[in-house]
Amino acid sequence: xxxxxxxxxxxxxxxxxxxxxxxxxxxxxxxxxxxxxxxxxxxxxxxxxxxxxxxxxxxxxxxxxxxxxxxxxxxxxxxxxxxxxxxxxxxxxxxxxxxxxxxxxxxxxxxxxxxxxxxxxxxxxxxxxxxxxxxxxxxxxxxxxxxxxxxxxxxxxxxxxxxxxxxxxxxxxxxxxxx
Amino acid sequence: xxxxxxxxxxxxxxxxxxxxxxxxxxxxxxxxxxxxxxxxxxxxxxxxxxxxxxxxxxxxxxxxxxxxxxxxxxxxxxxxxxxxxxxxxxxxxxxxxxxxxxxxxxxxxxxxxxxxxxxxxxxxxxxxxxxxxxxxxxxxxxxxxxxxxxxxxxxxxxxxxxxxxxxxxxxxxxxxxxxxxxxxx
Numbered sequence: 001x002x003x004x005x006x007x008x009x010x011x012x013x014x015x016x017x018x019x020x021x022x023x024x025x026x027x028x029x030x031x032x033x034x035x036x037x038x039x040x041x042x043x044x045x046x047x048x049x050x051x052x053x054x055x056x057x058x059x060x061x062x063x064x065x066x067x068x069x070x071x072x073x074x075x076x077x078x079x080x081x082x083x084x085x086x087x088x089x090x091x092x093x094x095x096x097x098x099x100x101x102x103x104x105x106x107x108x109x110x111x112x113x114x115x116x117x118x119x120x121x122x123x124x125x126x127x128x129x130x131x132x133x134x135x136x137x138x139x140x141x142x143x144x145x146x147x148x149x150x151x152x153x154x155x156x157x158x159x160x161x162x163x164x165x166x167x168x169x170x171x172x173x174x175x176x177x178x179x
Numbered sequence: 180x181x182x183x184x185x186x187x188x189x190x191x192x193x194x195x196x197x198x199x200x201x202x203x204x205x206x207x208x209x210x211x212x213x214x215x216x217x218x219x220x221x222x223x224x225x226x227x228x229x230x231x232x233x234x235x236x237x238x239x240x241x242x243x244x245x246x247x248x249x250x251x252x253x254x255x256x257x258x259x260x261x262x263x264x265x266x267x268x269x270x271x272x273x274x275x276x277x278x279x280x281x282x283x284x285x286x287x288x289x290x291x292x293x294x295x296x297x298x299x300x301x302x303x304x305x306x307x308x309x310x311x312x313x314x315x316x317x318x319x320x321x322x323x324x325x326x327x328x329x330x331x332x333x334x335x336x337x338x339x340x341x342x343x344x345x346x347x348x349x350x351x352x353x354x355x356x357x358x359x360x361x362x363x364x
Binding site for chain 1: 194195196197198204226229230232233234235236237238239240241244245248256257260263264266267268270271272274275276278279282286289290291292293294295296297298299300301302303304305306307308309310312313315319320322323324325326327330331334336337338340341342344345347348349351352353355356359
């Protein structure tokens, strides 16, 4: 039963995963954490960090990792397979059409008007993760290290364009020495 | 058959050695597919990237599927796709086994306490970039706000929101095309 749920969850993400890796991440979060409640938000955050730091596409890494946590070896294979299966099928049908019509007004307008919603989708993923467990020292003894890490990371990745992997390593080191 | 193996190993190599996924990877794919293997011209490569970004699913996988299909049909597509995902699966499985054993370790727990707020910021950043890229104004701001409320408070699945958005966006596209045509003399 759990395999069927895992397969279905990732199949849906594969079919409707518009807008790239982070949009898919928010869909994975919803299915795995909110809907099936297979793991907590802080376990999910750990998996996101590890998937970012490991070679290969982040969403495949996430599918494999969450699949393994939920259903062991076969769970991980099933989750990754379910994620790419729709691409394999859809692709042959849609690709020829899109290649011919990529400058078509309807195609372009449809895709660009989806962007505000995808922005909201990704924003919600971040919002959901701003909880007491991910900001573990918030409000304790006036210590706000986690807030400082979050703000500095945002400045680093958004304005200074620092490689996210370096920021994850730096935050891990801060955590190791401070907590 | 040789080309099928080449497709597999080209994407296997890319999957095994590119960190950060997505866009960091494109540069490496371009070098392999355009410069080294000469499977397609530069123009076609970037056309392909434009198109695979429109499609749902993993950009790296879609790129592998397209390249493989173009060179060797269905067999090529499957070989390239497997090449792109197998390194991820193997590496993550090894790490997952270790991580589940060690995550209770106090030192590991301290490291991840530092990392979790960092991850929140790493997700916040592409969200803000997407807001800017989508040129959200006072009128369209209702869309992301409604999305946030529906998921965060009402726990509506993003899948339904995406379906509604696709339908709405296609409708809007036809509507604005009609208006455009009518306004022409």
